[in-house]
Amino acid sequence: VHGTARPSAFARVRALSGGAGGGISASAAAPSAALDPEKWLARQRDFPVPVTIISGFLGAGKTTLLKHVLENGDGCRVGVLVNDVAAVNIDAKLVAQRGAAGGPATATAAGALPATAARTPLEMDMVQLQNGCICCSAGDEMFGALGELISLSYMKGARYDHVVVEASGVAEPRLVRDAFQEADAAGYQVMQAVRLARMVTVVDASTFAEQLNSIQKLRDRPELLDDGGGGAAGAGAGDGAAPLAPFAPVASPADPAANRAIVDLLVEQVETADVVVLNKLDCVSAQQAALVRSLVLELNGYAHVVDATYGRVALEEVLPAGYSIAEVQARAPQPETVAQSNEVMDHKAAIDLALQKHRSATDGGSAEPAHTSVGHAHEHDVAGTAAGAEPAHGEPGHVCAGSDCGHEHAHASHGHAHEHDAAGTAAGANPAHGEPGHVCAGSDCGHEHAHASHGHAHEHDAGGGETTASARFGIKSFVYARRRPFERARLTALFDELTRVQREEAAAGRMPNARETPSASADADAGGRSAVWAAVLRSKGFVWLADAEPSAHYWSHARVHGELGELGQWWAAVPRDTWPREFVESILTDFDAPSKAAVLRELDGEGARSGGAALERVGVGDRRQELVFIGVGLDEAAISAALDECLVDVPAGIGLA
Numbered sequence: 001v002h003g004t005a006r007p008s009a010f011a012r013v014r015a016l017s018g019g020a021g022g023g024i025s026a027s028a029a030a031p032s033a034a035l036d037p038e039k040w041l042a043r044q045r046d047f048p049v050p051v052t053i054i055s056g057f058l059g060a061g062k063t064t065l066l067k068h069v070l071e072n073g074d075g076c077r078v079g080v081l082v083n084d085v086a087a088v089n090i091d092a093k094l095v096a097q098r099g100a101a102g103g104p105a106t107a108t109a110a111g112a113l114p115a116t117a118a119r120t121p122l123e124m125d126m127v128q129l130q131n132g133c134i135c136c137s138a139g140d141e142m143f144g145a146l147g148e149l150i151s152l153s154y155m156k157g158a159r160y161d162h163v164v165v166e167a168s169g170v171a172e173p174r175l176v177r178d179a180f181q182e183a184d185a186a187g188y189q190v191m192q193a194v195r196l197a198r199m200v201t202v203v204d205a206s207t208f209a210e211q212l213n214s215i216q217k218l219r220d221r222p223e224l225l226d227d228g229g230g231g232a233a234g235a236g237a238g239d240g241a242a243p244l245a246p247f248a249p250v251a252s253p254a255d256p257a258a259n260r261a262i263v264d265l266l267v268e269q270v271e272t273a274d275v276v277v278l279n280k281l282d283c284v285s286a287q288q289a290a291l292v293r294s295l296v297l298e299l300n301g302y303a304h305v306v307d308a309t310y311g312r313v314a315l316e317e318v319l320p321a322g323y324s325i326a327e328v329q330a331r332a333p334q335p336e337t338v339a340q341s342n343e344v345m346d347h348k349a350a351i352d353l354a355l356q357k358h359r360s361a362t363d364g365g366s367a368e369p370a371h372t373s374v375g376h377a378h379e380h381d382v383a384g385t386a387a388g389a390e391p392a393h394g395e396p397g398h399v400c401a402g403s404d405c406g407h408e409h410a411h412a413s414h415g416h417a418h419e420h421d422a423a424g425t426a427a428g429a430n431p432a433h434g435e436p437g438h439v440c441a442g443s444d445c446g447h448e449h450a451h452a453s454h455g456h457a458h459e460h461d462a463g464g465g466e467t468t469a470s471a472r473f474g475i476k477s478f479v480y481a482r483r484r485p486f487e488r489a490r491l492t493a494l495f496d497e498l499t500r501v502q503r504e505e506a507a508a509g510r511m512p513n514a515r516e517t518p519s520a521s522a523d524a525d526a527g528g529r530s531a532v533w534a535a536v537l538r539s540k541g542f543v544w545l546a547d548a549e550p551s552a553h554y555w556s557h558a559r560v561h562g563e564l565g566e567l568g569q570w571w572a573a574v575p576r577d578t579w580p581r582e583f584v585e586s587i588l589t590d591f592d593a594p595s596k597a598a599v600l601r602e603l604d605g606e607g608a609r610s611g612g613a614a615l616e617r618v619g620v621g622d623r624r625q626e627l628v629f630i631g632v633g634l635d636e637a638a639i640s641a642a643l644d645e646c647l648v649d650v651p652a653g654i655g656l657a
């Protein structure tokens with residue numbers, strides 16, 4: 001369970017430093033026997049090894065991609081975590097496998113390079129997890145295994161250039177990310193030596209669109225789950241003696257995780273990715289490939305999408321470049337990636353991009369930001385707003401930053417500043433109030449606050465092509481933003497209607513684009529409204545309920561999966577003197593404030609002189625509706641009208657705490 005005390009995996013370095021066993025042979029240990037573990041650890045802390053997680057649904061091609069990467073590593077030193085070493089079965093001629101027999105690490109002699117080979121062999125250690133899913137309770141095992149890898153590199157006296165982790169097909173990348181962030185916050189020793197740097201998701205282009213329409217839950221697919229009988233391995237399960245699939249899942253049909261809709265997992269895997277490898281393109285037409293690419297980019301507009309057949313992609317497309325010590329020393333600090341983000345910041349980025357696309361479409365400009373290569377990161381300021389993407393006054397998403405900015409408008413684009421623990425955030429690893437990353441989860445926890453320190457930044461594709469493709473397939477997104485609350489019963493009924501229609505459509509095998517594009521007036525009749533909902537593929541965001549003060553709620557829907565739940569508290573409902581000072585600016589970007597500068601001045605003590613006028617005028621504060629809808633042939637007007645029918649007046653007494 002996340003947050004429970006975990007043994008310090010890195011302690012193994014000390015245990016092994018005297019040449020003790022523990023799975024490392026004496027010869028392997030010899031080269032670095034003279035290294036001072038403390039000095040070595042300090043060096044690792046300065047230059048942590050980047051970790052790349054490879055996720056993707058069952059059979060998408062994760063192992064195939066990993067094999068390709070390892071066989072083309074050209075002199076890299078790579079530490080690899082998998083559940084089944086045998087499944088990887090890489091070409092030993094191209095890989096100098098290092099390690100030692102007896103332990104979890106594979107251990108064979110270095111393979112000889114054929115005379116014709118142009119590449120320097122990759123040097124690799126591979127550690128096998130015995131069981132468990134990296135995102136579940138056995139996450140402990142992942143950090144233990146990472147410790148094994150780092151210990152191996154210590155014993156050999158050579159730092160890895162990369163660590164690559166292959167997740168199971170049902171691993172939830174957000175939980176994996178959380179686990180790394182929690183381990184970091186909890187001060188795990190192994191986290192001094194590694195840094196989660198990149199999330200890669202492999203998508204099976206031949207099944208993705210169809211799976212998005214799946215009405216199944218994980219429990220409906222027993223082959224995805226550990227049935228306790230050892231038959232849970234899925235593809236490549238071997239002889240059934242033990243789960244052999246990489247990072248074999250530990251969920252059983254009785255586990256809550258088994259109730260997760262497959263589509264929900266698929267969407268999460270795409271959304272939580274810096275790089276999406278669109279695999280199995282040999283199995284689809286160009287038209288199908290373009291459709292899947294458009295769907296992926298609409299779900300995650302920041303992802304760098306790489307086309308592949310049998311995982312054949314250039315190494316630098318998948319692994320983060322430039323992490324040798326010399327390279328790290330030579331370059332400017334790297335922007336944050338999705339690996340350093342969190343759900344709230346992901347949402348902010350999605351909203352930003354949807355608004356940016358909308359603006360570009362209406363302005364006739366380029367619908368995609370001009371990011372042209374994988375190395376180009378999308379920088380956000382502390383509030384998660386895209387740098388350089390500041391909309392003009394009066395535009396949705398505009399942030400009033402200057403003292404000359406005195407007008408009224410809705411800060412509709414800014415993700416609200418709360419985190420929640422729906423994803424299993426560990427209480428034990430929770431930083432203190434006021435610390436970046438703190439999550440208020442308990443009733444004794446008086447406030448929520450922004451993860452303002454996470455500058456969310458994705459890398460993304462050149463993108464020019466996919467806008468056209470999205471237009472061709474009718475895929476689009478829009479943001480619904482209002483500053484009035486919903487009436488709970490009306491909204492719940494609407495949400496039920498949306499998910500009911502989605503289930504019916506999926507059960508009938510109809511994709512979101514299977515119906516005629518509804519007209520703006522289609523909400524007048526029930527059938528028309530069904531068509532409106534049928535067009536939605538994914539919707540998510542923040543919800544303000546009139547009767548829920550001081551709570552903020554979230555809305556998450558992915559095809560047949562729908563979830564409305566409590567998220568945390570609005571900042572406006574939290575006494576201002578408890579706001580962490582360093583987050584005040586980012587908190588205020590979510591406010592319906594006339595002038596952030598004026599509010600800041602008042603917070604800084606000038607309020608008495610101005611009579612608190614600026615603070616009084618912020619009205620509902622950060623309370624708001626902010627939902628992004630993604631779909632095929634979306635009828636923005638009809639959806640907005642249906643949602644507007646759920647709005648009520650701001651209750652009396654709503655203001656700032």
Ligand SMILES: Nc1nc2c(ncn2[C@@H]2O[C@H](COP(=O)(O)OP(=O)(O)OP(=O)(O)O)[C@@H](O)[C@H]2O)c(=O)[nH]1
Binds near residue numbers: 058
């Ligand atoms: N036609 C085709 N088959 C592929 C491609 N990539 C992988 N495969 C095959 O798809 C099957 C599954 O590939 P894996 O790499 O094992 O997929 P995985 O995601 O690791 O699978 P699990 O670990 O079981 O979730 C294997 O039979 C591969 O040979 C591809 O691009 N085209």
